[in-house]
Amino acid sequence: MNELNEPSIVAFCCHYCAYSAADLAGSMRLEYSPNVRIIKLMCTGKLDTLHLLKAFEDGADAVFVAG
């Protein structure tokens, strides 16, 4: 965790749905906490356990998968 005790979150999102939804949140100007970093995949079906574990190893406090 960083100094502000804000968890660093990695979100794996599907190109077609969750990533579009995140864009829509933008076009609707919805506010959310800035501590999430979205990584786009063509489909979250592509996501490998390896990617999740690696994300934690690389410093993520939480991993969020949306697809």
Place this chain on the structure above:
Amino acid sequence: MVVGGGITGMQSALDLANSGFKVYLVEKTSSIGGRMSQLDKTFPTNDCSMCMISPKLIEVAKHRNIEIITNAEVEALEGEKGNFTVSVLKNPRYIDIQKCSGCGDCVQACPVELSNEFEMGLNTRKAAYKRYPQAIPGAVAISKGARPPCKLTCPAGCNGQGYIALSSKGKYLEALNHIKQWIPLPAAVGRICHHPCEQECNRGDIDEPLGIAPLKRFIADIVREKRKDGSLPPEEKPVIDPTKPKIAVIGSGPSGLTCAYDLVKHGFPVTIYEAASKPGGQLQWAIPKYRLPKDVLAADIQDIINLGIELKLNTPINDKLSLKDLKDQGYKAIYLAIGAQKSRSLPIKGIELPGVSLALDFLRDVNLGKEIKLGKRVVVIGGGNVAMDVARSARRLGASKVLAVCLESRPEMPAHSWEIEEAEEEGVSIHNSWGPTEIIAKAGQVSCVVFQKCTSVFDKDKKFNPSYDPSITTSIDCDNVIIAIGQATDQSVLSKAVRVKTTGGGWLIADPVTLATDEEGIFAGGDGVSGPKSAVEAIAHGHEAAVSIERYLLGLDLREGRVKSREEPAPIPEGEHARKHRIRNNRILLEKRLTSFDEMDLTYSEEEAKAEAERCLNCGLCSECLQCVAVCQAKAVDHLQKAGHLTLAVGSVVLAPGFDPFDATIKGEYGYGRMPNVITSLEFERILSASGPFQGQIRRPSDGKHAVKIAWIQCVGSRDVSCGRDYCSSVCCMYATKQAIIAREHESTIQPTIFYNDIRAQGKGFERYYESARTRFNVRYINSIPSMVKELQKNHNLLVEYTSETDGRVQEEFDAVVLSIGMVPSASTKVLAERIGINLDRFGFCATHETDPNVTSRPGVYVAGAFVSPMDIPESVMSASSAACLASQEIHEVRGSMVTEKTYPPEKEITEEEPRVGVFICRCGSNIARVVDVPAVLTYAKTLPHVVHAEENLYTCSTDTQDKIIKAIKEGDLNRIVVASCSPRTHEPLFQDTIQEGGLNKYLFEMANIRDQCSWVHATHMPQSTSKAKDLVRMAVARAITLLPLHQSRAEITRRALIIGGGLAGITAAQAIAAQGFEAVLVEKEKLLGGNLRRLHYTEHIADLQGLLATLIAQVESNSLIKVYKGAEVKSLSGYLGNYVTEIVAGGGSTERIEHGVVIIATGGVEYKPTEYLYGKSPGIITQLELEKKIVDRDALVTDAKSVVMIQCVGSREPEHQYCSRVCCSQAINNAIKLKELNPGREITVLYRDIRSYGMHELQYRKAREMGVTFIHFDVEKKPEVTQEVGKLTVKVMDKTLGKELLLNPDIIILSAAIRPQLDAEEFASKLKLPLTQDKFVMEAHMKLRPLDLVNEGMYLCGLAHSPKTVSESIVQAKGAVSRALTVLSQPYLMVGGIVSVVDSEKCAACLTCVRSCPFDVPHINEEGVAYIEVAACQGCGICASVCPRKAITLQHYSDEQVMAKTAVLVESAVEK
């Protein structure tokens, strides 16, 4: 050809170009984009309009087969369908589009501020401009009108607008250089010019003419001052070519100086011969110092002489040094500018007396500072300007009584009125209509002058020929008499040896155009030729003489092209012009004027000059100051461009000229145009826009204050017979709702109120949007249209007067009022329609028929968009595709014959190279930059490993930035590109295309979404947004480094369309596919074709729908290209874009396998079977469709019914079905009209929530009311109650308008039942993997711009499956869907591959995990016993790759390394420097 470059025209052009046709896109403004580009957000998704349209703009711009012709209009259309010849007038842009990089340097340099039409006049733009930052073409354009009156009036042609515009921007040196092209003596002329320009100045028609001359003087003075202190450089000296022929100029007055100036500037050696001791001619000797201080004149002249002119003073040309001598000395040309230096005298008695003098002698002595003895009383004879100068000088010399006596009456006096007035101010008394007869002496001195009455000055022929009445005389006592009655030349310059002739009056004779005299090489001009005239006229002669001399010396024709035709001056520019009075020069005190020759008028201060210059109306638009030419490094500016005519051969024409906003000034009661805070909705749209005049802050025009209480008034220019606009504009309810929501999003304190008639939320998703406005955003809706808006003078707040349901008449105060203005056909479309020869309806919309809404009255000419009738963006896009379908149908046989394919430069081989990353960070106007510190992100990006180039851009998507990216790739030898901007979903294809043009494989690209997923969602967390943006850029760069090039290959296409659903949409689509020469397979689950259309019988304008249907079915069933399966259902669908395989279960239960390239979903919908209002419990309660049948069948239930009640919104607009069924209001109205027509006496009452007769349906609504149909408004909270007792029906309804409960006893009750999706919609959707909306209608790929496409590639949508719609709309959608399908069917091949899974056969153990996991059934075990993935079928999801236990499968572009590259740098410290 597509006419009109708005979203409609663009979509038509793209569809046509993508299906194998060459398209000319003709746009009347300088850029495409139309009205949509002016919008901020769009309903109901709140997507940014510009963000949506921008990729489309670029797609159009980059399309090989679309030729955009801007600034153009169609002049004529000849020929017939399939073979037209179009004449196009192409107006000049004054910029070479090919050369212009759109850098905007010229825009910066341009000093002219014009009302900005893109911003609806809320701010200004330059005359050199781009309509908006993302405009396509990206080249600048220059607005130029006729020349301004000031320039056209000036005898010397001096361009007042040009130097005034430059001076308004503080560009004094540029302004002075501009003036000196015409006026080489700017300080002197600025003081003494009689400025005919000011008399003609258009500003005079508004308040007072501009101070053109004082501004000229100011510019000359301030430059001189700044040159003195060294802050401005001295004038550049020309290079004089001593080998060029020598020229002599005789006389150093304004004419001679000008001629010398022009010639020396062209490198000729020039010598001026001046008889007097000082140069300047009459400026030196005749103009008194109080008007022109001699040091000012001397400085002006010195500037000219300093250019390299030899000035010989005290060197008269006469017998001693003759013109012949000069010729002998080698002067090849001579300009005689000898002036009119001698005063004429009078043939009267006493003229020789001491005390009598001649005007010019007197003025010369005054100017020389000689001591002049004048008595107290001076009589000046003459009424011209010289007489005034003499009289005023006499006052300054101490004469206490000065009388100017002249022959002329006051209005006839030749002196300028202001000269006379100033003279009178100084105590000169003017005596008109007296002619002197004798000067009487006393003691050898003048004592009085005797005058006789002059009865007329001019004879019948208007010649000077005074007549007198000798019986009336007067005598005036005086000490001195000064004669100022005219001038003459000094002819001593002429010797017998030269053949320069003179007139009887002694003036030199020269050709009026060339100023050539009869003597070879001698030219003459100025006062010596014309007689005494103004300095500026003498200057004009000087210029002409210089032109003649140069031509003469070069042996060119003197006369060619010099006779100027009269130009019509520019009128006052359009728009509002606030009254601002002229700023007068400060003047010294009158006492000082009478005691000294000090300069009378002071020069402007800089502030005064700026304020005065800003009064200029810029009548000519572009001021032709040519600053743009000076700064343009690309040499793209061409002010000489002329209009041109193009003749184009085209097969068909699509008209998409769009609409104009209604002119709100017509509705005077709302005060638009008079009250600054009453604005139109389009203006508000610009106010909302982040790139608009207030950067997206909701400020009001009067004082820039943030508006809190804002009212929208609906139906301004819609549903209004009084202004001839009785149709509904269809879009205003929703855009007002959107504006209210967005305004609230911008500033949560805003309190929006919408005054409306009926809220028309009839489109897909609109009802939910409207509900969210009311409930989530607290938008107050008041069902009343205000009668008037008044303005409070103290604060410009507005009082809105309306009738409230509860409180009666109410006045409410608002900060601003937005008028929801309707759509009217574009002003230019009437002319267009005449030129093309098509019919219009009474409103000026294109006349079309309900069954063919895209067909005009001229075969081969089609229409789309808001020129058909008012419509929103998705409808325009559908209409555009439909028109494209029709336009290509006629000429489908020549498809592909004129197209050129896009070719990219060869791809650079990069596999062996170190990564070299270029990062482009977008400000997105202020969309990103307002929240994210873009420069900080840029600085950070430069520190990242492998980043060798980084820059920020205002709009990374603009065409000029694309060019910058290409340039950066080449110059920086970049091999990976990262763009940090918006979403890759919308913009990745654009940038990929760009890097391909730069020679990179398109997969060597990565985006960081710092807008949609950063600045837009963390607007209140600015520092965190910046650090997040840095993280996203770092992650993108890390991934970019791992990217590898991928290559696609060609795949064949099965040129057949599968159409699912045999209703009107499906039948229409099948027929349209066949008409284009492709095969169609039509699958209908019922035993008969026709779907819902079988239950419809008539519409507003179609009397016999069943007849129409029968014809259609017969055509489809007999068409050899169409195969129809009835009673058949789709069992499964597999394959992919271009190559689908569908299994259907046909009538007999047999399974058929159909191969096809595309799918059109036309599965329709059903009528809701009501459960409310006792439906089914009484024979007298039926639905609208049931009614329709009974009307056609003349069923007694209907024919006998004396009273009818219709209930609207049955099953629509309910919490669980929160959508409007769109057609029921119009259907009810049509049925009501039918019932009334059958029996006018019967009572019909329609119970409604909002009547949604959008567009032209409104006309029927009006008709129904006029026929006596009663409409009762009920509230959803208090729905009508239906009861039945012994066959007697009772309806209890709370009338919202009256506030009373009513009881009705109708014979029949008609329920307007909702339209529902097919009952098996979900099951069907899962079979085809189609996305559905909340209401189970099929969801399109994008609500606004891809309404007919599905996200599933190669699948298209039309009819009720999309959402409820009318017959006409289904037809449009069906044809539109076909147009979309044609973009696939007509391709020669498809490109496949790229982001697909590949199997490493070495590793594959054929465990079947991938085969089982793939949702698309793509992987198979091949003959070699390993997994095989068909490239063309793979959807690129990567599931197989993740499940493969041996890691034998890799999803290209998303390999493990590429995915993990991002998390590897999640923490900043992880980056290896």
